[in-house]
Amino acid sequence: MGAEELLRRYLEQRKEMGERELVLDDLTVEQVMEMIGARRKPGAPAAPGAPAASTPPSPAGSDWRAAIAAAGAAPGPTPAATPSATPAAARPPADAAPPTGGITVGGGERELFGGPVASANSLEEIAALVAACTKCILHKNAKNPVPGDGPAGARLMCVGEGPGASEDETGHPFVGQAGQLLTKILAAVDLKREDVYIANVVKHRPPGNRAPLPDEMQACLPYLARQVELVRPAVILALGLTAAQGLLDTKESLGKLRGREHRYHGIPVIVTYHPAALLRNPAW
Numbered sequence: 352m353g354a355e356e357l358l359r360r361y362l363e364q365r366k367e368m369g370e371r372e373l374v375l376d377d378l379t380v381e382q383v384m385e386m387i388g389a390r391r392k393p394g395a396p397a398a399p400g401a402p403a404a405s406t407p408p409s410p411a412g413s414d415w416r417a418a419i420a421a422a423g424a425a426p427g428p429t430p431a432a433t434p435s436a437t438p439a440a441a442r443p444p445a446d447a448a449p450p451t452g453g454i455t456v457g458g459g460e461r462e463l464f465g466g467p468v469a470s471a472n473s474l475e476e477i478a479a480l481v482a483a484c485t486k487c488i489l490h491k492n493a494k495n496p497v498p499g500d501g502p503a504g505a506r507l508m509c510v511g512e513g514p515g516a517s518e519d520e521t522g523h524p525f526v527g528q529a530g531q532l533l534t535k536i537l538a539a540v541d542l543k544r545e546d547v548y549i550a551n552v553v554k555h556r557p558p559g560n561r562a563p564l565p566d567e568m569q570a571c572l573p574y575l576a577r578q579v580e581l582v583r584p585a586v587i588l589a590l591g592l593t594a595a596q597g598l599l600d601t602k603e604s605l606g607k608l609r610g611r612e613h614r615y616h617g618i619p620v621i622v623t624y625h626p627a628a629l630l631r632n633p634a635w
């Protein structure tokens with residue numbers, strides 16, 4: 352496969368991740384131009400590690416990561432680089448700024464929202480409030496509420512977008528194909544799914560698996576906030592663009608949000624791909 356085709360595929364993948372701007376993971380313009388076979392200015396040195404402009408397609412074949420690495424740039428953390436939970440003693444103070452210039456939402460204070468949700472004293476109480484919730488239209492078509500699963504003392508909290516068909520049927524988050532992959536990803540970093548708290552930004556299934564709308568996310572966020580407050584995990588892992596944007600109250604792209612440490616009311620937040628996107632793009 353030629354370099355142009357590789358670059359086209361790479362850009363399509365970035366677009367699918369919700370990126371509208373081109374941020375090429377530390378690649379220099381020279382490197383990209385060399386990758387697509389554009390001629391260097393006479394006398395300009397080749398970028399370190401980049402194939403010469405006339406080089407035939409690399410034997411690295413169709414793997415875009417290998418192609419980018421061959422061009423001398425790291426394509427950013429791989430999905431396998433998701434964090435293991437930080438030991439409590441090593442956790443940064445709740446009000447410390449994120450070390451990697453990430454987004455900070457809220458301070459380290461405990462009360463995130465007012466009202467009955469804020470006074471729920473257990474995850475079970477939150478589940479009951481979710482089950483009775485009519486704050487947005489999502490409850491109308493949903494078969495079951497999907498408040499979240501996991502122990503109150505979990506040190507890692509995974510946050511997805513919203514329930515799909517399998518989750519709607521069962522009332523449990525991440526039990527479909529994407530959920531099975533999430534279980535494997537957790538196992539790859541020695542975490543049992545039962546030890547992790549798993550929830551979504553919205554607690555009822557959006558019809559036809561569409562992304563939740565901003566007002567639906569706003570209506571539902573107090574439940575997640577209180578879950579975070581009660582579980583008080585060491586790390587939150589936001590799975591995919593919608594979860595990350597909802598949690599971090601931002602419109603930044605997934606490409607920009609990955610690889611930085613953010614803070615949600617003092618708790619470190621790491622953003623990674625949604626497992627469903629990984630199923631569609633195994634090379635990620």
Ligand code: URA
Nearest residue numbers: 511512513514524525
């Ligand atoms: N996708 C999500 O974002 N959440 C689920 O619970 C299942 C699939």
